Amino acid sequence: MVRNEPDELARKITETAQALFHERGIENVSMHQIAKSAGIGQGTLYRRFPSKSKLCLCLMESKFERFMREAESGLLAAREEPVVRRLSALMTKVIELVYEDMEWVMAVIAAERLEVAKTNLFELPPFLFLSDQVRRLLEEAADGGESVPLEPDFAAVVIASIPRADLLLHLRDRGYSSEQIADRFCRTFIDPLFGKMQP
Template sequence: MRERRSLPVVGQPPQERADAARNRQKIIEVAARTIAERGAENLSLDEVARAAGVGVGTVYRRFGDRTGLLLALLDERERRFQSAFFSGPPPLGPGAPAGERIEAFLHALVDRILADQDLFLLLEKGKTGSGRTGPYQVHHIHLATLLARACPATDAAYLADALLAPVNAHLIAAQREERGMSVEQIKAGLTTLVEAVTRA
């Protein structure tokens, strides 16, 4: 019986045989170690296959290309993040006022991106609109739902896009590296945006 899935999570694999699952886990572990040691831009599927002790065809069949492998690496952290804002403790999870949850969600999303910044930068590079599928849709629906509660007279779907727009790896990297902004300053700016939107 196939597992039922209600959320479009990045890189979520289909049900696997035990040996295929073991190979997949080995490949992901080797890829994560390679990125930690040498950076995401130096990830080579051929080298990953050799280090994992599998054929390079296995890697390509399982993940398709380097982007597919990067998405798989992000998968587990994205699942944990979604679990936190859907069912974790407040203010990120249920139980806090909508405005507080919006602020907590955007702050947590900044942390989420920073935790895998190199991977997000590679995935965003040269892909206009690539963030509009998968987790972005889950994030958008969640944020729009909270906005509809916090300010019901507004266009919640549009405001969700507007609040998510500044939370991307390239902009955050530029703010930190070119403008010298701290993570606290970035989060404070998002708080100001949330307050302006929810007041209106």
């Protein structure tokens, strides 16, 4: 029973924070307000979540875990499709996910810039998962002669790092929808990798 107390506390905090974020917006909710609404002291809140960005990351974990399961099952179901289609579908799903949860991701990025959160975004599970999936697909394409000559590991890191929330926010402000961004991303960064092989 005692061992479950931290989990119950974390659940109470995250449920309270999520309700407040949806009601007021992430930027308009302070850690003090979260603690007060959850009926706990600020010290208790900060011991569990050192910053609002860490709390946002925790809240996004369940969404990302669901995305991971769906992405893996989708890639498995489409394993007979050409790699370019599977890679384009994967990156389209990523862009849609980030676009949908832009405010949440931006809260983490903003905290990074303010040095509130010390986590390297390139070492977080979402990026590691995505870059690994992209690398596997590019290796398959290279081995099967489907792609132009490339270095899968380098290309995977670059491709996985492009659809950041701050970039998508900028593009959204310029009038692009998630569908338009995904379409142009694939045509610009993926399709050329599967062009006609040079002699």
